[in-house]
Amino acid sequence: MREIILTKGYKAIVDDIDFEWLSKFNWFANLDVGGYVSARANHKGTLLKMHRMIMAAYDSNVIVDHIDRNSLNNQRNNLRICTKRENHCNIGLTVRNTSGYKGVNFYKITNRWVAKISINGLRKSIGYFDTKEEAALAYNEMAKLHHGEFAYLNKINT
Numbered sequence: 765m766r767e768i769i770l771t772k773g774y775k776a777i778v779d780d781i782d783f784e785w786l787s788k789f790n791w792f793a794n795l796d797v798g799g800y801v802s803a804r805a806n807h808k809g810t811l812l813k814m815h816r817m818i819m820a821a822y823d824s825n826v827i828v829d830h831i832d833r834n835s836l837n838n839q840r841n842n843l844r845i846c847t848k849r850e851n852h853c854n855i856g857l858t859v860r861n862t863s864g865y866k867g868v869n870f871y872k873i874t875n876r877w878v879a880k881i882s883i884n885g886l887r888k889s890i891g892y893f894d895t896k897e898e899a900a901l902a903y904n905e906m907a908k909l910h911h912g913e914f915a916y917l918n919k920i921n922t
């Protein structure tokens with residue numbers, strides 16, 4: 765494992781086998797597009813993304829997923845080709861989340877926690893629960909069942 769120094773004090777992690785050829789580019793932390801490690805290919809400003817180059821994913825329809833959701837970790841064992849839907853399953857908590865758990869929110873009408881999940885693009889209710897932790901556990905079970913290796917699982921606070 766080697767580090768490539770980026771702009772703004774960031775570092776990218778790459779495998780030893782990729783370090784030499786990747787070091788020929790002037791990489792920067794491109795925070796405008798999800799924090800990906802990027803470089804300019806030429807004077808016209810063609811944007812290169814490190815994770816896509818490592819995986820030889822030059823077709824814009826191909827998605828490269830960071831398994832640990834850290835876009836600075838570009839080791840080959842952290843990258844995988846996937847579909848848009850699979851990539852979406854691996855998204856963690858959004859800024860709008862108020863429960864601290866993916867797929868869980870408070871439903872004022874019933875005064876209970878509800879767990880929901882997206883399956884094949886459709887939002888499905890899992891059920892209502894007395895605690896958000898119970899709802900998060902129910903979400904995790906459905907995520908494992910329907911999203912498999914791409915499932916983002918809640919870490920339950922106890």
